[in-house]
Amino acid sequence: MKKVLTIAGSDCSGGAGIQADLKTFSAHGVYGMSVITAVTAQNTQGVFAVEDISRDVIAKQIEAIFDDIEVDGLKIGMVSQVQTIEVIAEKLRHYSPETVVLDPVMVSKSGYHLLNPEAEATLIKDLLPLAMIVTPNIPEAEVMTNMSINTLKQMEDSAKAIYQMGAKNVFLKGGHLENEATDILYDGQEFSYYSSPRIATKNTHGTGCTLSSAITANLALGYTLHQAVVRAKEYITIAIEHSLSIGKGVGPTHHFYTLYKKAGLIK
Ligand SMILES: Nc1ncnc2c1ncn2[C@@H]1O[C@H](COP(=O)(O)OP(=O)(O)O)[C@@H](O)[C@H]1O
Numbered sequence: 513m514k515k516v517l518t519i520a521g522s523d524c525s526g527g528a529g530i531q532a533d534l535k536t537f538s539a540h541g542v543y544g545m546s547v548i549t550a551v552t553a554q555n556t557q558g559v560f561a562v563e564d565i566s567r568d569v570i571a572k573q574i575e576a577i578f579d580d581i582e583v584d585g586l587k588i589g590m591v592s593q594v595q596t597i598e599v600i601a602e603k604l605r606h607y608s609p610e611t612v613v614l615d616p617v618m619v620s621k622s623g624y625h626l627l628n629p630e631a632e633a634t635l636i637k638d639l640l641p642l643a644m645i646v647t648p649n650i651p652e653a654e655v656m657t658n659m660s661i662n663t664l665k666q667m668e669d670s671a672k673a674i675y676q677m678g679a680k681n682v683f684l685k686g687g688h689l690e691n692e693a694t695d696i697l698y699d700g701q702e703f704s705y706y707s708s709p710r711i712a713t714k715n716t717h718g719t720g721c722t723l724s725s726a727i728t729a730n731l732a733l734g735y736t737l738h739q740a741v742v743r744a745k746e747y748i749t750i751a752i753e754h755s756l757s758i759g760k761g762v763g764p765t766h767h768f769y770t771l772y773k774k775a776g777l778i779k
């Protein structure tokens with residue numbers, strides 16, 4: 513069985529962060545592991561508190577995994593603070609995992625800063641060069657490039673700018689624009705486009721976490737980058753289509769719709 517690791521924050525409501533990542537890994541039939549960078553108190557209505565895990569405990573979690581278990585794929589999500597990023601980068605430079613997907617989580621849909629703005633430059637400097645692919649959403653790409661993005665052309669310009677910062681592949685998600693949900697992949701040479709009809713739902717909590725975890729799982733399973741992205745886009749589209757009206761706010765996506773359907777658990 514392929515073994516996949518997420519280094520990210522905990523979302524106690526189960527829609528985003530570590531919990532979404534592990535559900536996504538399970539749905540893909542890979543063995544999921546986690547290094548927790550921060551514990552958040554959040555739900556479908558907002559983020560209410562964050563406690564960062566110490567540098568030392570993050571280091572120990574990473575060592576506990578890499579010193580014992582082969583890691584076939586690694587995803588990085590919420591990294592909170594400069595010292596969190598620095599210790600992750602130091603450990604990854606030591607263990608040199610090949611397949612690293614960086615989701616540069618900055619601000620939650622409810623507007624909470626999950627990344628200290630002072631740490632944005634460190635994330636770009638220390639983590640971008642270690643990643644095989646980086647998966648910003650539009651607000652994150654705007655922060656990274658200081659460009660405003662309202663059109664597909666502006667997405668392309670921003671993806672190019674992020675590539676020039678040292679990313680090997682840039683997957684810029686278009687969920688925050690209107691009309692079709694079109695994401696783009698830039699590999700330094702050409703653009704590929706991945707579109708799906710926009711699904712009319714408010715329940716999109718954790719879509720970015722889910723998508724980056726699905727890319728990671730598919731890469732670990734041996735798919736090429738393009739195949740992994742196509743499969744991840746199909747997965748997130750089904751997960752949003754069957755998203756769950758849990759809680760009073762922005763509900764989570766459904767990770768197991770296809771599996772449950774096949775098992776006859778959903779009529
Ligand atoms: N309403 C929607 N209908 C279909 N796909 C969506 C919708 N909202 C987001 N997506 C897709 O979900 C994925 C995550 O997108 P996005 O919302 O941009 O990221 P984030 O959750 O990081 O803000 C992308 O593939 C995007 O195209």
Ligand SMILES: Cc1ncc(COP(=O)(O)OP(=O)(O)O)c(N)n1
Pocket residue numbers: 520521522523528529530552589590617619620621622626716717718719720721722
């Ligand atoms: C612990 C934690 N990590 C990441 C996020 C952001 O998740 P995302 O997939 O971008 O979805 P929204 O929260 O923005 O709906 C998070 N909320 N919590």
